[in-house]
Amino acid sequence: MIDQSIASLAKKLRDKEISSVELTQDYLARIKQYDGQLNSYITITEEIALAQAEAADKQLAQGAASPLTGLPIAHKDLFCTDGILTTCASKMLHNFVPPYESTVTGRMLASGTVTLGKTNMDEFAMGSSNEKSYYGAVKNPWNLDKVPGGSSGGSAAAVAAGLCVAATGTDTGGSIRQPASFCGITGLKPTYGRVSRFGMIAYASSLDQAGPMARSAEDCAHILQSIAGFDANDSTSAEVDTEDYTANLDAPLTGLTIGLPKEYFGDGLNNDVASAIQEAVKEFEKLGATVKDISLPNLNLSIPSYYVIAPSEASSNLSRFDGVRYGYRCEEPKDLMDMYKRSRGEAFGKEVQKRIMVGTYALSEGYYDAYYLKAQRIRRLIKEDFVKAFEEVDVIMGPVAPTTAFGIGAKTDDPIAMYLEDIYTLSVNLAGIPAMSVPAGFADGMPVGLQIMGNYFSEAKLLNVAHKFQQATDWHTKNPSLVEGA
């Protein structure tokens, strides 16, 4: 049952071949069986899930079901869920139970999904390996010695291991695409503003975007249909109509122009990853697409630009965690200053504190122009590179990451090396365009993700392109063999 698509599960539910309660029980059993090894969930909401499944079965019986009704899914633990612990994988929020529902999770509930639990992640979404969680590292289901990627590593691992039908993730600098790539699943980061940020615990407000992580482009399309669209509660939400994301999945790709930026295939790209990407591109040519070499000349600058802008916004966004109204407060503070410093110093992990300090420094008097403003100017150059490229091509393709999943602990001593791994994903967030990671083969037994980038609000096109590829290939249907254990 676990390798079924959303469409076929939905059909089975409608045809009463299985009930939502049974399906939910299956997934809960799998979580118990395998998640002890993977650690992909922070919170499992068994009772809530079963109650939601019962309600879904009633809806299904009344014939009032959406394509997602009764499907057990998981949410990254930075979406506020009313009455359900929401930790952001931080000691800071180890006891935080939101009094409200985020727009994303609210819309999924309205679509009738069943919430299995909240998935593990890098603390406050800061990381690319999911080793920086207060609740422990998540392991890659394809190889337990490897990282699942991050920051949405729990969601990626859970989907790959069949511990949920699909999951939500968020992507600030690659946090949906890179773990999707490392775990061999399909992930979509929509256009900035396509999905509401209301109720998403912010990392970097001008970069953060929620999106689906699932077993196929078609599954992603169903989830996106539920969560996308304007939200009056988010001033940065785009007032642009949504499309029917499943309607044109099968449209032929003849005449599609694919741009291959030379900067995505230069030094630093692992050879096996490069071959897998090139093979995938050939597959698209077979499907009728033409390929064009292009250049995104400021790609290298996306790393410094991102590592100024994201920490700057984060340093301010994370100031609200002060031990006053919610979250962790240190024991017996001597005075107010002591309460602030120890609450924050004791409850934020080292990586989070480091980024807060980088941002604090970049915004401080005398440095603002040289760091923050400079980074924002470079951000415009990066955006303009994409705008120019999309005058010539329909989509841009390249790798998601320079390598496949690396070993747990392999890069913890060299954080800068870890930052450099983000080279292919950051520019997409800086420009605000949509992009996907699609399974495109294996290197050394680990999945390789193909990145497909599109113009603003071209999610339907991206999903169509990815779907046609998945009709022609079977990389997305491969499953890791799991190891049981507590």
Add this chain to the structure above:
Amino acid sequence: MSLEKQDVIKIAHLARLSLDDSDAEQYQQSLSSVLDLVEQMQSVDTDGVEPLSNPLEAKQRLREDIVTEENRREAFLANAPQTEAGLFLVPKVID
């Protein structure tokens, strides 16, 4: 660009993060290496390039001036470390 330990202590204070001596040295190194990484920006000529803070460059939407929320104090106070008489309590504030 490398930071002095004193800089790190000042930044940590601004950011309200407690810092012991060994932390300060560790952060001195790791912050300096991040600053080195971002230093390459300075070699790019960005004269005449406007900073971009929102990728869509959209404009602010306006909300009607209507009261839409009701009192949910008990739910809002439920997560607080310490409350009394409907107030959040903190160590004494001295002006």
Add this chain to the structure above:
Amino acid sequence: MNWEVVIGLEIHAQLSTQSKLFSGAARSFGAEPNTNTTLVDLGMPGALPVFNKEALRMAVMFGHAVNAEIGMTSVFARKNYFYPDLPKGYQTSQMDHPIVGKGHLDITLEDGTVKRVGITRAHLEEDAGKSLHEDFHGMTGIDLNRSSTPLLEIVSEPDMRSAKEAVAYVKMIHSIITYLGISDGNMAEGNMRCDINISLRPKGQTEYGTRTEIKNVNSFRFIERAIYTEIERQADILEDGGKIVQETRLYDPDKDETRSMRSKEDANDYRYFPCPDLLPIELTQEYVDQIASNLPELPTQKAERFMSEYKLSEYDAGVLSASRAMADYFEEVAKVAGNAKLAANWVMGELSKYLNTEGKDITESPVSATALGELLVRIEDNTINGKTAKSVFQAMWEGEGSADQIIDAKGLKQVTDTGAIESMIQGVLDANPDQVEQFRASDEDKQKKMIGFFMGQVMKASQGKANPGVVTPILNKLLKG
């Protein structure tokens, strides 16, 4: 040494919107702690601000009222600092691109001269909550009802040279914002607060001295006293050869002194940057023009109209237009009474006297403008005379009813029936034959002095109700025989 004082002011005015600047919570005063709060006002994780349309309109109105450039693109920025009543760890404000740019206004000084004061800028920002220092086991209580309430911060140029000028400026700002109806300007409730920047320099020197900032002064009287006190403190230091420390100070009205606020000192790197949760506000010329054309009459315009329309003196027009409430009250009285001069005299005289005695604002007057107007109608139509009217007013103030009810109940109606008055006068003359004899024997000058005696007797006989205008000619006729 002869010092020149240089004063600039930052005034925070709370805007009279229904809801808050960035949330749909009610903006209110005096509610139970934390009952007017939302996710946004509490800085809950994941909460996002959405900007209030009305606050924008109000800010643009103010811009027009002080002849300022309107920021066609204005940007919200975050001002980062930690304070328990600042829930997000930053205040959403405006820095590089305020909604209101350079402008100016004119103030009239006591000697009648007019002085122009520059407005540097005015920007929108959110207010913080309140720290309650009553003792909660040695802790402080935080109430966030005020959090995210809209403020307009109005920054002046350092153009004022005395405490009196500063107060005149603050009063003019108060008058403008209340005229525009964008703020109630209630200083006692903290809805209008003043930060005062003061420095001294030797007379004749062009560069400014080191300044101090006195925070949150909340009455006209305290502004004046705080400035005097601070001038004295700075002068003492400078006379002794010392240096002024640039710092934030607090005025203590009980001790009439300012003291340093050390807690604010290390928070001076605010790390402003554009708020990524909010987008630039773009205005169209049409929007800005439409607000300009619908601007209500402003204090100076109103004073000019009072002079031309009601023929009031410059002084009277100035007093009556100082506050919109006073001006509206006066105009209503004048309309009902049909005599603007009489209305002006009563509003500035009797009414103001009662208000001052009881420390009441005109909006709290127990006698409404219409009621006072109706009283004046009774003077105008000779139902009562001015003296009686004062006693009727007192009764009205004490809640005994309308002018007509009181006149009826107390039988104060003037007698104007000439026949009745003639017989009353005849009665007085018959009762005082000696005086009549004496009158008739006197020359004209003497008679003029004596007529007062007969007048008094007639009024006494009529219990004050005889109309003097009717009595005088009849009395003259009968006396002369």
